[in-house]
Amino acid sequence: MTVSDPVRGRATDSGGPVSVSRGTLFWYAFVSTLLVGWFFFGWLVLRQGFIDSVGEVLGTAFALLLAVSVIEAARRHRHGGGPRPG
Template sequence: MGEGHPPADPARSASAPDLPGPRSAGIDPAGAAPPAAPPAEPEPVSRVMLAGYLLVAVILVGWFLWGWLGLRQGFVDSVGESAGAGFALLLLVSIVGSLRRSRR
């Protein structure tokens, strides 16, 4: 029939759809799962880091209140400005953390 097609597998029925099976999912065909590694213990958070988180939270709330009540800009503008500052800090922490981890 088609010269460019591979020969049909006689073990497969013609009506069975080509669904991912145990071989494609990385599971043992006998049904046994590979042994799971024990979960890694997360590093404890130091008191200095907790104090830093608290300081950043207080600064962001203060930034919001200063914009809303002190500068009399809108509530939504103040929320957006403080949320943007918080996300910028999260981005900075993420970049610094990835740089530190890559040096290990």
């Protein structure tokens, strides 16, 4: 699917694969590992129950995603507001 990009004044392909940097992949893996570790720590060490541990990890993951979203929105607003070049 081709979409017109008003900032750059050209058509962009929004259906193709987007490359992700190694640093981003590292942080995805790191945070995922921490969340899985947090789940097992709560479930097996603190003995707080399976559902409680899942809920705590999902809540933490949602809060991290929300924080990343707010930070990225603030960065885009500060740097001109348009989509990031990619």
